[in-house]
Amino acid sequence: MNKIISLEDALEGVLFLHSETGTEGGYWAFQDSQFISPNTTRYSCKKCCLYWDKETSPSTPPIVERLFNGLPDYCSPNDHEFKLICKETWDYKGLHILENGDYLTIYHPKKNKTVWSGVIALEQHPLFTENASGFWIHADQIGIERDVWAEYFFKGYHAKLVPAKEHK
Numbered sequence: 158m159n160k161i162i163s164l165e166d167a168l169e170g171v172l173f174l175h176s177e178t179g180t181e182g183g184y185w186a187f188q189d190s191q192f193i194s195p196n197t198t199r200y201s202c203k204k205c206c207l208y209w210d211k212e213t214s215p216s217t218p219p220i221v222e223r224l225f226n227g228l229p230d231y232c233s234p235n236d237h238e239f240k241l242i243c244k245e246t247w248d249y250k251g252l253h254i255l256e257n258g259d260y261l262t263i264y265h266p267k268k269n270k271t272v273w274s275g276v277i278a279l280e281q282h283p284l285f286t287e288n289a290s291g292f293w294i295h296a297d298q299i300g301i302e303r304d305v306w307a308e309y310f311f312k313g314y315h316a317k318l319v320p321a322k323e324h325k
């Protein structure tokens with residue numbers, strides 16, 4: 158018996174290729190919008206790359222003294238030029254690595270129409286054997302060209318997700 162999947166309870170979010178130290182390649186993934194917030198606290202210096210989180214130290218940047226080849230490696234405290242390191246903060250709680258049985262609907266970023274909709278069915282590959290535009294990938298979605306699929310993730314298309322465990 159097929160259960161009808163309702164998009165009303167779907168999570169809304171953004172697609173991306175999730176990769177970090179230890180993942181040995183990228184996973185097709187979804188970030189829940191509820192866990193995306195504007196970055197207002199994390200800065201780095203344009204000149205020396207010193208990192209400053211205003212949440213942990215609100216009034217002054219960290220003072221770091223380090224020499225490199227006999228010269229200071231960081232600007233002196235008054236010479237920094239801080240800028241926000243990124244526009245958004247993505248909380249891990251919103252990360253969903255796509256898995257078989259997830260129900261996904263992908264929307265074109267401008268036309269706001271559905272470009273793909275269906276159930277995730279991944280064909281897994283051995284480590285470091287397959288890539289998309291030079292990025293190692295773990296799997297292909299069955300039934301769609303890899304480059305077409307990858308573009309949705311590289312370009313951060315919007316999507317709705319009903320995780321497999323919620324509609325089984």
Ligand SMILES: [Zn+2]
Nearest residue numbers: 202205232237
């Ligand atoms: Zn600096």
